[in-house]
Every structure is written in structure tokens, then in C-alpha cells.
Amino acid sequence: MRTPASTHGEDQGDGRGRPAGPTRDGEGPIPPGTGVRPEDEEPTAPADTGGQPESTAPTAADPGGRPEGAAPEGAVRARHGVTRAVQARHDVAGSVQARRDVVGAGQEAQDVAGPVRSPAPQGAGRAVPSPAPPGVGDAGPSPVVPVFLYHSVMDDPPGWIAEFTVTPEQFAAHLDAVVRSGRTPVTISAVADHLAGRAPLPPRPVLLTFDDGFADLPGPTAEALAERGLPATAYLTTGALAPGGRSLLPPAPMMKLAGVAELERSGMEIGSHTVTHAQLDTLSAKALAYELRASKAVLEDALGHEVRHLAYPHGYNSPRVRAMSARAGYETATAVRHALSSDHDERYRIARLIVRRGHTVADVEGWLAGTGARVAPYRDGPKTIAWRWYRRTRALVRGPEFAG
Numbered sequence: 001m002r003t004p005a006s007t008h009g010e011d012q013g014d015g016r017g018r019p020a021g022p023t024r025d026g027e028g029p030i031p032p033g034t035g036v037r038p039e040d041e042e043p044t045a046p047a048d049t050g051g052q053p054e055s056t057a058p059t060a061a062d063p064g065g066r067p068e069g070a071a072p073e074g075a076v077r078a079r080h081g082v083t084r085a086v087q088a089r090h091d092v093a094g095s096v097q098a099r100r101d102v103v104g105a106g107q108e109a110q111d112v113a114g115p116v117r118s119p120a121p122q123g124a125g126r127a128v129p130s131p132a133p134p135g136v137g138d139a140g141p142s143p144v145v146p147v148f149l150y151h152s153v154m155d156d157p158p159g160w161i162a163e164f165t166v167t168p169e170q171f172a173a174h175l176d177a178v179v180r181s182g183r184t185p186v187t188i189s190a191v192a193d194h195l196a197g198r199a200p201l202p203p204r205p206v207l208l209t210f211d212d213g214f215a216d217l218p219g220p221t222a223e224a225l226a227e228r229g230l231p232a233t234a235y236l237t238t239g240a241l242a243p244g245g246r247s248l249l250p251p252a253p254m255m256k257l258a259g260v261a262e263l264e265r266s267g268m269e270i271g272s273h274t275v276t277h278a279q280l281d282t283l284s285a286k287a288l289a290y291e292l293r294a295s296k297a298v299l300e301d302a303l304g305h306e307v308r309h310l311a312y313p314h315g316y317n318s319p320r321v322r323a324m325s326a327r328a329g330y331e332t333a334t335a336v337r338h339a340l341s342s343d344h345d346e347r348y349r350i351a352r353l354i355v356r357r358g359h360t361v362a363d364v365e366g367w368l369a370g371t372g373a374r375v376a377p378y379r380d381g382p383k384t385i386a387w388r389w390y391r392r393t394r395a396l397v398r399g400p401e402f403a404g
């Protein structure tokens with residue numbers, strides 16, 4: 001690994017002067033129309049991007065309580081050519097050394113989100129309201145798009161994920177608030193269609209997303225959504241769900257990879273949340289390619305169709321991570337940012353709002369009304385950038401860790 005890259009680049013998105021480095025790992029060029037510029041790709045290893053603290057999305061651990069496989073670079077080597085599922089499970093394991101010291105349960109990760117305007121082609125034929133003044137309410141055709149990020153929904157979560165867990169009762173109250181708001185729940189594909197100019201978003205959309213793949217997801221959580229006719233999007237950490245897989249997630253009850261197709265049939269769109277839940281902006285190019293490609297391949301094998309969407313673990317991303325995500329075949333990627341998204345958000349770091357156990361129905365109603373958080377896109381602030389640098393340096397010294 002090399003040294004941390006300069007702070008700007010990643011966050012700036014201004015494309016300033018960064019040469020489009022050589023394609024690595026046979027990755028091929030960045031697909032046109034993604035809004036990701038070659039110059040965004042930093043050749044340097046530790047990438048980050050930055051931004052503001054996003055909450056760390058602690059994720060789940062592997063069910064079997066095995067050591068998290070931190071996919072260290074060595075281990076996580078992208079094996080080109082070999083893609084498939086099988087790999088996802090094995091690779092990661094061996095090499096990894098479990099470093100869990102930092103599994104702080106409630107740490108906040110930052111989100112890497114950054115700057116950059118959204119390159120999104122606003123499409124054709126769509127009545128795109130002019131860029132939303134931050135904080136705009138939702139009267140009329142609001143361009144504000146609340147994207148909620150849930151983790152587990154249960155009464156007695158493991159301590160490390162408790163901060164990001166809501167009870168079934170809280171969850172039901174939140175869903176009722178969503179229904180009352182009159183917003184139209186959509187999945188990430190609808191956002192992708194909009195950003196690509198293929199189809200307009202419905203008026204006042206809202207997204208419900210679930211990270212990691214906890215055991216409640218295909219059970220009571222999916223049922224609560226289905227009862228209200230609410231579609232949602234699930235981003236799964238394949239190493240934590242696959243038999244024999246490894247991830248950096250501390251132990252927690254997780255769903256199984258075998259249940260993914262059924263989860264999709266229940267109304268949940270499936271996206272990738274990488275193999276091991278690594279902080280992508282601290283990985284080598286090979287390790288990063290592995291996390292992006294192997295998780296995608298595993299899910300595609302399980303579902304029998306392409307998986308086009310990604311969620312960055314902890315929200316951490318960087319220009320390089322975003323460029324590699326586009327090259328790996330993802331059409332969108334969600335970050336965290338603790339912000340409201342908008343219909344002109346950045347396609348490779350769509351802002352989300354992490355729902356914590358302390359959030360009230362009033363908080364949820366505020367977000368649904370388009371208030372209570374800033375509206376993306378916007379550039380990363382100095383804190384986010386500084387935090388990214390710290391994490392990169394730490395990763396160089398201590399290796400992969402779960403928490404931000």
C-alpha cells in the first residue's frame with residue numbers, strides 16, 4: 001500500500017488534474033454515463049473519501065461466530081477470471097487476521113461521501129424540479145428523497161449493533177409514518193432509472209434500505225414491510241451469509257445466502273454490501289476489486305440475474321472506490337452521510353439517514369417532510385476528510401478493522 005492520497009481529489013470531485021491511471025486488474029474502463037471520471041480514481045491505495053461522519057454501519061457478523069475474516073489485502077486478492085461465489089467464501093478466510101479490537105459498537109463511521117455534484121443525467125422527459133433548496137419541505141413535487149438505513153430490527157440485539165437496531169414496535173411505528181406521509185416507496189432501481197434518464201421517479205419518493213443481512217430481515221422485518229405494501233432494498237454482506245464465509249462483522253444472527261432469492265420474491269431488491277464489510281477506502285486495488293466483484297458474483301449466482309447496486313460498508317468511499325465500483329458493474333452505490341438525498345444526488349454516493357435506536361417517530365416524520373438533515377449532494381467537510389486520513393493511516397499500520 002502506499003501512502004494516503006491527497007485529500008482533495010477524492011472529495012473534490014472537481015476532476016482536477018488527476019491522470020486517469022492505468023487500468024488495473026483488468027478492470028477495463030469506467031463505463032460511460034456513470035458520472036465517474038477517470039480522474040477520480042486515485043492510484044493510491046488508501047483512499048478515502050470522505051467526509052463526514054456517517055455512522056458506521058456496524059454490520060453483522062457471521063453467524064457461525066467465526067472469526068471475521070478481515071480480508072486483508074493479501075487475502076482479498078481479486079482473482080480475476082475466477083469469479084464466482086465459491087471464491088467469496090474461501091478467499092477471505094485464510095488470510096485474514098481478526099482484528100477486532102476496534103469493534104466499537106457504536107462508532108460512527110464517517111461517510112465518505114463527498115463532494116461532487118451529481119453527474120446524473122436528469123433525464124429525459126422528467127419534470128425535474130429545480131435543485132432543491134436545502135431543507136425544503138415536501139409541499140409540492142419535492143426533490144428531496146429520504147433514504148432510510150436500517151440494520152437489524154429486534155428486541156435483544158448484540159451489543160455492538162444495538163445503537164443501530166430498532167425494536168419491532170419502533171419499526172412498525174416508523175413504517176406507519178412512512179405510509180401516512182403519502183410518499184411513494186421505491187427501490188434503488190427506481191433511483192437508478194431516474195439518474196440514468198430512463199424513467200422518472202414518482203413524486204415524493206422514499207427509500208427504505210437494510211444493510212448487512214441480519215436474521216430478522218427475511219422474517220418479521222420483511223413481513224412488516226409486506227403488510228403495508230412497502231418495497232425496500234437490502235444490501236447484503238456475502239461473507240457473513242455464505243456457508244463457510246467470513247466477514248469482519250462481529251457475531252450476530254444473520255440470514256443465510258440460501259434465503260436471498262426468497263427475500264427478493266418477498267419484495268426486497270437485493271444489492272451488495274461487499275464480501276467482508278471492509279472499509280473500502282483503505283484497501284489495495286486488488287482487495288477492493290475482490291470485495292466489489294466477488295460479492296456481486298455470489299449474489300448473482302444466488303438470484304440468477306445481475307446485481308447492479310452497492311452500499312459501501314460504513315459508507316466509506318473515495319473517488320477511487322467510486323470509480324472501481326462503476327468498473328465492477330454497479331450502477332449506483334449508497335453511502336451514509338446522515339443527509340437527505342435528492343433527485344440530483346451523486347449516483348455513486350447516494351446519501352442515507354441511519355436510523356438509530358434513539359430516533360423517534362417525530363424524527364422519522366421530520367425526514368419524511370424533507371427536514372431535519374441537510375440535502376445532498378454537497379462536498380465533504382474538513383472533519384470528514386481528516387477522519388478519512390486517520391483511518392487510512394491506521395489501516396496501513398494495523399490492517400483491516402471492522403469499525404470506523
Ligand SMILES: [Zn+2]
Nearest residue numbers: 057058059211
Ligand atoms: Zn454494513
